[in-house]
Amino acid sequence: MTIPMVDLSAQYHALQAEIDAGLAATLQSTQFILGPNVRAFEEEAAAYLGVKHAIGVANGTDALHLALLAAGIGEGDEVITSPFTFIATAEAIRYVGARPVFVDIDPRTFNLDPDLIEAAITPKTRAILPVHLFGQPADMAAIRAIAIRHQLKLIEDCAQSFGADIAGHMTGSLGDAGAFSFFPSKNLGCFGDGGMVTTDSDAIAEKVRMLRNHGSKVRYYHDIIGYNSRLDEMQAVILRAKLPHIDSYNRERRRVAHRYNANLADLPVVTPHEDGIGTHVFHQYTLLTERREAIQQALQAEGIASAIYYPIPLHQQNVFKADYPGLSLPVAEDVARRCLSLPIYPELPDASIDRICAVIRRALG
Structure with a gap:
């Protein structure tokens, strides 16, 4: 599936x-x-x-x-x-x-x-x-x-x-x-x-x-x-x-995110941070990993989507980089190198979340 x-x-x-x-x-x-x-x-x-x-x-x-x-x-x-x-x-x-x-x-x-x-x-x-x-x-x-x-x-x-x-x-x-x-x-x-x-x-x-x-x-x-x-x-x-349903949709997105967090807590990945300043509504669930390609390949083999938002910071995009020669923004560049977004939507079942996390666990094993 x-x-x-x-x-x-x-x-x-x-x-x-x-x-x-x-x-x-x-x-x-x-x-x-x-x-x-x-x-x-x-x-x-x-x-x-x-x-x-x-x-x-x-x-x-x-x-x-x-x-x-x-x-x-x-x-x-x-x-x-x-x-x-x-x-x-x-x-x-x-x-x-x-x-x-x-x-x-x-x-x-x-x-x-x-x-x-x-x-x-x-x-x-x-x-x-x-x-x-x-x-x-x-x-x-x-x-x-x-x-x-x-x-x-x-x-x-x-x-x-x-x-x-x-x-x-x-x-x-x-x-x-x-x-x-x-x-x-x-x-x-x-x-x-x-x-x-x-x-x-x-x-x-x-x-x-x-x-x-x-x-x-x-x-x-x-x-x-x-x-x-x-x-x-x-x-x-x-x-x-x-x-009228947006608050419910966002609560369900938070459910998905927190289940991911719990399942991935002991793995060598950095799960999304909630700073407590505001309520995160998880349009994307984006983690950081040094083994992005391995995780993506494992997910793809099981028919599970993933995405990289965003692979190239804007100051390094072809359309902009000539205007910013030598500009170094090390945090953005590091995050772009390691970020990986997992499936998230309000109706995503717990069983699917657990399956995704199990595949990631095997990929990192």
């Missing part, structure tokens, strides 16, 4: 009647763009996350891009961020004409190391963009203090952290703006691409709403050059069906 990295079918079948009925009603209504389900989802998500505004956009990359633009980040600016993340984080910075400034990560949480941020600030620095990687909230108290001290914007990359919180405050509510992805495999995922920008700023929210819709507040009247980046009405139907 194969075990995938994520199995989306179980979640769909549990909500199939509600989702199918909602999609059918939308087809009947023919309201497909910025319709009632998008508006309702924005209101429901804002209430859940504890923010004044939640604006649906086409995908998580656009959410980052439009959040940066709306926050006033532009040509010649510098944005401090992590080198150990999906490329969209840095792509969005480049889209607005700014320069990503990569700062090394904490070796346990894999998030931006707050102790290294201030040394990277220059007169061109305009923002800090921390990533709540794999569902582990970044140390936002420390990062926010730096942002305030240096009068910098703070944009959260929440693509992997929907439902994660710090002392009851949700990721996406802790900076000037938050950017979410609803890619199907995310903790809250739709059936295609989708994203959202969150903010308590009326000015940022108004700008994002204009930017997502061709720079327009009133139809056919355009005040700025904008984009076509609207959350699809049918995706909003799916997200509305799933949103």
